[in-house]
Amino acid sequence: MTGSVTARHRDIADDLRHQITSGRIQPGERLPSETVLANRYAVSTVTLRHALAVLQGEGLVEKIHGKGNFVRRRLRKLLYVGGWGTLDPRTAADPTLRIILRSTTVLADAHLTTLLRVPAGSPLAEFSCLSFEGGSPYGLARIYIPRDLVPAGVLDDDSACREAAKRFGVLGVPPAAVRETVSARSPTADEASVLRIGSTAAVLAITRIATDSAGRVVEAALLAFPGERVDVVFTTHHVIDERQTSR
Structure with missing residues (x-):
């Protein structure tokens, strides 16, 4: 040019x-x-x-x-609450927000093997969650659970699973800990197509790893939101040093 x-x-x-x-x-x-x-x-x-x-x-x-x-119509922002690993309750409960949920079984590739700490080729349940308000997509999540840890009924798209998916929350067993890594980057070709954004737009990407009390990864989630459509809030709790207060 x-x-x-x-x-x-x-x-x-x-x-x-x-x-x-x-x-x-x-x-x-x-x-x-x-x-x-x-x-x-x-x-x-x-x-x-x-x-x-x-x-x-x-x-x-x-x-x-x-x-x-x-x-593009001005869209309200979603609020993702870090630490909870979910949309805030008021956002998720909005009746105008809907979710398309699809599930399938996949075999762990190199990337998923690293995230979930499972052998290559291990069977995983994959949940693809796409949120909409009206006709506009708001966020995309791909959630992976080791096949042997999938709760009964979840693969059947039961109501509890759908409600959790609408919050972009943890779908499997309640975890003991959740670690979230947040980054801003360009969308992949698939994300740009699904979220209807330009290839030069920024997405807020969150990789969420949920573990049980023994440290086993029970779920890995890859979330992507158009940067202008989401706020992410983390709350820091002040820890008192007992050694100082006892002086």
């Missing part, structure tokens, strides 16, 4: 962004077709698509296959 084309697509993105943020183009409104916009700005459709990609990466525009480009 030449410097002039680069500057032009950014100028177009700036103009469309201003129209969106000023309210001239309303949330949920469909943008004119790419051909119409390209003619309006006197550029090629390739340059126009680069401009739209900038806005898609910022979360301002959503491209829906077969329908066109739409101004």
Whole structure:
């Protein structure tokens, strides 16, 4: 891409962004077709698509296959509570939030072998949880449990499992400890497609490992949320040093 084309697509993105943020183009409104916009700005459709990609990466525009480009509606944020390893109760109880839950059995690959501390090829129950509000995806979780630790009925998509999945909580036996690793990164191709975000957008990724009292990993969860749609809260508890208070 030449410097002039680069500057032009950014100028177009700036103009469309201003129209969106000023309210001239309303949330949920469909943008004119790419051909119409390209003619309006006197550029090629390739340059126009680069401009739209900038806005898609910022979360301002959503491209829906077969329908066109739409101004993304302002979405409320989910609240994920670190330490609990779940969405906060009020968020999860919102009736507008729904979950698509699918389960299957997979064999542990190298990555899952490391996370769950099981031999390669061990059978695992895999739960894919995708949360929605209206038609907009909010978060994706893939949860893995050693097959011999799966509670009765969970693979049958029972109501208790669905409620836990709606909270993105631990699906298996109650753990003795939960360790969460949080990072911001670019989405994988699969995450970008499922969450309907641009490849340059940031996702908040959480790897959650639940262990029992003996230290065995009873569940591993890989969670991904679009960065602008989630807040994560951790609470620190002050520990009193008894040696100091006894002086």
